[in-house]
Amino acid sequence: MSAFVSAPIRRVxxxxxxxxxxxxxxxxxxxxxxxxxxxxxxxxxxxxxVVGPTGSGKSTVLNIAAGMLKADQxxxxxxxxxxxxxxxxxxxxxxxxxxxxxxxxxxxxGFGLKMRGVSKSERNDRVQxxxxxxxLAHSAKKxxxxxxxxxxxxxxxxxxxxxxxxxxxxxxxxAALDAQTRTLMHEQLxxxxxxxxxxxxxxxxxxxxxxxxxxxxxxxxxxxxxxxKEIPIELPHPRNFDSRDINDIVRHVRTEIEDEVNRVxxxxxxxxxxxxxxxxxxxxxxxxxxxx
Amino acid sequence: MLIxxxxxxxxxxxxxxxLFPAPSHILQSFLEMLNLEMLNLxxxxxxxxxxxxxxxxxxVSLWRLVAGFWLSLxxxxxxxxLLWRSKLVDDVFxxxxxxxxxxxxxxxxxxxxxxxxxxxxAVLFVTVMGSAFAIALSLRDGMRTVPPIYQxxxxxxxxxxxxxxxxxxxxxxxxxxxxxxxxxxxxxxRSLMGGELVLPTPAPMGLGLLLEHGRNLADVARVVAVxxxxxxxxxxxxxxxxxxxxxxxxxxxxxTQAH
Numbered sequence: 001m002s003a004f005v006s007a008p009i010r011r012v013x014x015x016x017x018x019x020x021x022x023x024x025x026x027x028x029x030x031x032x033x034x035x036x037x038x039x040x041x042x043x044x045x046x047x048x049x050v051v052g053p054t055g056s057g058k059s060t061v062l063n064i065a066a067g068m069l070k071a072d073q074x075x076x077x078x079x080x081x082x083x084x085x086x087x088x089x090x091x092x093x094x095x096x097x098x099x100x101x102x103x104x105x106x107x108x109x110g111f112g113l114k115m116r117g118v119s120k121s122e123r124n125d126r127v128q129x130x131x132x133x134x135x136l137a138h139s140a141k142k143x144x145x146x147x148x149x150x151x152x153x154x155x156x157x158x159x160x161x162x163x164x165x166x167x168x169x170x171x172x173x174x175a176a177l178d179a180q181t182r183t184l185m186h187e188q189l190x191x192x193x194x195x196x197x198x199x200x201x202x203x204x205x206x207x208x209x210x211x212x213x214x215x216x217x218x219x220x221x222x223x224x225x226x227x228x229k230e231i232p233i234e235l236p237h238p239r240n241f242d243s244r245d246i247n248d249i250v251r252h253v254r255t256e257i258e259d260e261v262n263r264v265x266x267x268x269x270x271x272x273x274x275x276x277x278x279x280x281x282x283x284x285x286x287x288x289x290x291x292x
Numbered sequence: 293m294l295i296x297x298x299x300x301x302x303x304x305x306x307x308x309x310x311l312f313p314a315p316s317h318i319l320q321s322f323l324e325m326l327n328l329e330m331l332n333l334x335x336x337x338x339x340x341x342x343x344x345x346x347x348x349x350x351x352v353s354l355w356r357l358v359a360g361f362w363l364s365l366x367x368x369x370x371x372x373x374l375l376w377r378s379k380l381v382d383d384v385f386x387x388x389x390x391x392x393x394x395x396x397x398x399x400x401x402x403x404x405x406x407x408x409x410x411x412x413x414a415v416l417f418v419t420v421m422g423s424a425f426a427i428a429l430s431l432r433d434g435m436r437t438v439p440p441i442y443q444x445x446x447x448x449x450x451x452x453x454x455x456x457x458x459x460x461x462x463x464x465x466x467x468x469x470x471x472x473x474x475x476x477x478x479x480x481x482r483s484l485m486g487g488e489l490v491l492p493t494p495a496p497m498g499l500g501l502l503l504e505h506g507r508n509l510a511d512v513a514r515v516v517a518v519x520x521x522x523x524x525x526x527x528x529x530x531x532x533x534x535x536x537x538x539x540x541x542x543x544x545x546x547x548t549q550a551h
Contacts (some may be wrong), residue, residue, distance in 0.1 A: 073515065096439075102463040103543060163450075
């Protein structure tokens, strides 16, 4: 077994330089441009959050980084190596968790190691370690449908971390959770990130979430998706989520987004309904019902 | 309760026993069939069931059912997977299979007799034709309900090649597969009984032919008795076996609970 596979989860800051250079994407040949020359550089160990309105292609950015979608133009590299297919060096945490219902929590977490042929005893140790990291050591035998939404996402995070990926890709992982659970998850994720030093690319539509977690917030522009602004969040970790600094920054970023949302809404409204000068209503030959 | 009213009504109104039997007649006929040397079975080696047309029929029909069901599965399951995997195959054969599925399976009987001759092979053919396409189509539809996120998650976790099939696709499609098995079984059972009923294959006779034999003898009690045996057998296999397996899998997958 290679050193890569048997390495424990630990702080690694030399790996995890994820780079998207001028990535463009259309879903069909003549379809709308989803991403227009998006350039994004995640430094090793950096927590980057992409935030943007619907239609800004933020999930597409993540899917391209994960290798689930191919970019039409541009290049994606991880530590200099081009990315072409999904792989365990870029572990993904999905919005709908994507855990396997036929396995229990423990088996879900150990799945990636099993696929690589890691021995059962070593697997057990590392599964325990990963579950402890997300505070779920007591729920190892639970089935997926027996767990709450927050627990499921924690299992999903453990399942991703155990692969010791260079980058953790998170696609609106907490969107379906209630506010209280979400805050708890933010605290835990921050803790895990500090402990492991992973590069994290996190997608969300919530500005509050973005500012709480990020080293750097990327604000996306919609139709087509472009990077509109990059806002570094220069607050030390771990953060107190109720602090005034955070709230000030949230307000600032929110105005950025608001402009964008308003622009998108206007654009959509124009798409849906364009007032036209109608002439046919008034013409006598079209007005079949009158005069009866 | 129902049986009591039935029996009482029979005695009270005194309707003709050769038009519709009373429960007591049915029971009597049932016992007769269980243990009576009324059929010419001398041509066959004397086994334990030889004295009992009902048990012999059960044995014959069950054997055919198992064989026919396995054959259907062997044909239907790969076909269903192929239909699911390949859009081209589905576009070309999907409507055709749906057409075949719409055809009542007994309608295969004349073709079976002409092509295969009047023996157990014709009956098996009818059974397989009746259930293989049902299995294929319901497996295809079931596979389509497997959330694509499992496949994405599997690829991300490094399940490639055969491992992807063995550890992701197969378990993910289990609920769909069991449902299609259940569907296939019910079609196989109906087709088999239909096939046996219309195909007077040489002895040993199955339950379907036993039913037809009852009609030839104008023995209503016997006809109804065999029908009841068919109902009970079909229900036993479905309720006690397949439905239980399905329920277990659905519980495991959390499909019985609202999310």
